[in-house]
Amino acid sequence: MLELRPTCEHCNIALPPNATEARICSYECTFCSTCVETILENVCPNCGGGFVPRPIRPAKNLKGDNFLGQDPASIKVKHRPVDVEAHALFAAGIKHIPPEKR
Template identity: 70%
Template sequence: MLQLRPTCEHCDKSLPPAALDARICSYECTFCADCVESVLSNVCPNCGGGFTPRPVRPSKNWKNDNYLGNDPARTEIKHRPVDAAAHAAFSADIKAIPPEAR
């Protein structure tokens, strides 16, 4: 089950469960869309993968208790600002490769 982390790991922007600008990689590293585009060049600084919009968990119990009230978002913040220069060096060779081909 997705952790639904509460903030962008880089800029610490709040990303509540219904945030449409939350982005995740396949390891659930969580960043805001602005950081993914302007700082990270769609390259996860932790794994090198790409990002996708984070799904929004239903806020109402539509079926079988699969909703935010039963499976709440995480509250622990994981704030790990990215060193822009180090990330630029890391991502230089792979940012042109589509995420599905990395």
């Protein structure tokens, strides 16, 4: 199950469980949509993969105890600001390749 990390790893903006601007890669690296679009250029600085919108876990028990009350979001912050210049060099060679072909 996804951790639902509480903040953007780069800018540290809050990304609560219902945040529609949260983006994750396949390793659950978590960034806000602004950082993904303007700084990271859809290239994860940790793995080189792309990003997708993070799913939203139901806040209420709609079926089978599959909700935030049973499986709460993580409170562990992973604030790892990206070295923008180093990332630009890294992303330059792969950002034009669709994530599914990287």
